[in-house]
Amino acid sequence: VFESINQAPEDPILGVTVAYNKDPSPVKLNLGVGAYRTEEGKPLVLNVVKQAEQLLINDGSRVKEYLPITGLADFNKLSATLILGADSPAILEKRVATVQGLSGTGSLRVGAEFLTRHYYNRTIYIPLPTWGNHPKVFTIAGLSVKTYRYYDPATRGLDFQGLLEDLGLAPSGAVVLLHACAHNPTGVDPTPEQWEQIRQLIRSKGFLPFFDSAYQGFASGSLDTDAQSVRMFVADGGELFAAQSYAKNMGLYGERVGALSVVCKSAAVAGRVESQLKLVIRPMYSNPPLHGASIVAKILGDRNLFNEWTVELKAMADRIISMRKQLYDALCSRGTPGDWSHIIKQIGMFTFTGLNTEQVAFMTKEYHIYMTSDGRISMAGLSSRTVPHLADAIHAAVTR
Numbered sequence: 001v002f003e004s005i006n007q008a009p010e011d012p013i014l015g016v017t018v019a020y021n022k023d024p025s026p027v028k029l030n031l032g033v034g035a036y037r038t039e040e041g042k043p044l045v046l047n048v049v050k051q052a053e054q055l056l057i058n059d060g061s062r063v064k065e066y067l068p069i070t071g072l073a074d075f076n077k078l079s080a081t082l083i084l085g086a087d088s089p090a091i092l093e094k095r096v097a098t099v100q101g102l103s104g105t106g107s108l109r110v111g112a113e114f115l116t117r118h119y120y121n122r123t124i125y126i127p128l129p130t131w132g133n134h135p136k137v138f139t140i141a142g143l144s145v146k147t148y149r150y151y152d153p154a155t156r157g158l159d160f161q162g163l164l165e166d167l168g169l170a171p172s173g174a175v176v177l178l179h180a181c182a183h184n185p186t187g188v189d190p191t192p193e194q195w196e197q198i199r200q201l202i203r204s205k206g207f208l209p210f211f212d213s214a215y216q217g218f219a220s221g222s223l224d225t226d227a228q229s230v231r232m233f234v235a236d237g238g239e240l241f242a243a244q245s246y247a248k249n250m251g252l253y254g255e256r257v258g259a260l261s262v263v264c265k266s267a268a269v270a271g272r273v274e275s276q277l278k279l280v281i282r283p284m285y286s287n288p289p290l291h292g293a294s295i296v297a298k299i300l301g302d303r304n305l306f307n308e309w310t311v312e313l314k315a316m317a318d319r320i321i322s323m324r325k326q327l328y329d330a331l332c333s334r335g336t337p338g339d340w341s342h343i344i345k346q347i348g349m350f351t352f353t354g355l356n357t358e359q360v361a362f363m364t365k366e367y368h369i370y371m372t373s374d375g376r377i378s379m380a381g382l383s384s385r386t387v388p389h390l391a392d393a394i395h396a397a398v399t400r
């Protein structure tokens with residue numbers, strides 16, 4: 001019965017790893033997926049995660065029962081505090097509904113399904129460009145996806161005027177997706193002053209902000225600074241959605257641990273929202289997994305572990321910043337034509353190089369360097385050892 005089924009294309013991001021794995025070259029380099037690697041090119045399990053896992057193993061009273069539909073209660077509380085701040089009025093007034101999600105993607109999906117069922121405006125505006133999975137997640141949940149201008153290829157920076165114009169023309173009440181920090185794929189974030197203007201526009205038009213926070217701690221190295229955009233929208237008393245992922249900032253990629261928080265107008269509304277989120281989750285995956293959330297709850301709930309985490313997080317962020325500098329210097333020393341200063345100006349895990357699809361294909365074919373076809377490279381996959389190889393490849397691609 002499936003004779004006529006077509007072969008589906010690989011995922012534009014995860015498919016890069018599939019292609020990389022098939023390449024026998026000893027010099028191959030995977031800069032596709034946003035996953036942290038050490039200077040030795042190895043995946044990193046944070047020390048603090050190992051400690052938390054040991055504590056969980058040593059705790060003989062732990063069982064493997066189902067979690068509630070909404071997930072681990074401590075984890076939810078601590079996650080809301082991490083993104084909104086311990087002194088957040090919304091938390092103090094108990095008007096935040098938080099549910100555990102399957103990392104960022106699952107949290108976005110649950111939020112989107114909820115909006116399709118309960119929100120009057122089913123249009124979501126997403127930045128152009130954005131993470132490739134965003135339009136798919138929202139479309140499949142039943143929202144209609146539109147874009148607003150975000151990135152200006154000419155300046156390799158924010159197209160702030162375009163953003164204001166497009167959102168200014170959007171119908172009131174629309175949902176607006178915002179990257180809380182370290183915009184993926186561009187590495188370009190609004191300044192605090194620009195955020196304030198965006199906030200005013202969003203509130204004046206009655207839009208519903210939906211934050212995707214996948215890189216808290218990775219943009220500036222400070223958890224609080226990276227949550228400022230979200231917190232501005234809580235400080236004004238308005239509503240918002242926020243999806244969090246612990247894939248990058250705790251290195252818990254495969255544990256699929258994240259959260260969705262809905263900031264409401266009152267505790268009563270938050271309670272009703274939570275009851276409806278349960279109806280979204282139960283038929284989708286029943287209830288979320290225990291292990292990753294237990295690790296996160298241990299780390300966030302213990303002052304010493306928390307402090308150690310911030311040190312390890314900062315070390316990851318700093319290594320990425322040093323890769324930016326090294327790549328930039330390597331291109332300058334080769335005299336590679338063009339202005340490459342965006343490599344050091346952009347923030348977070350990625351550099352949006354400006355290389356085109358053809359140049360990317362050339363670098364993959366001739367240099368065995370793998371990246372997404374839009375020219376995004378994961379700086380976290382780079383090391384001092386591999387910078388020269390990448391710089392040679394970029395140089396060859398732009399001068400051929």
Ligand code: LMR
Binds near residue numbers: 013032033034035184
């Ligand atoms: C990325 O953008 O590389 C990551 O968020 C991984 C993913 O799931 O796409």
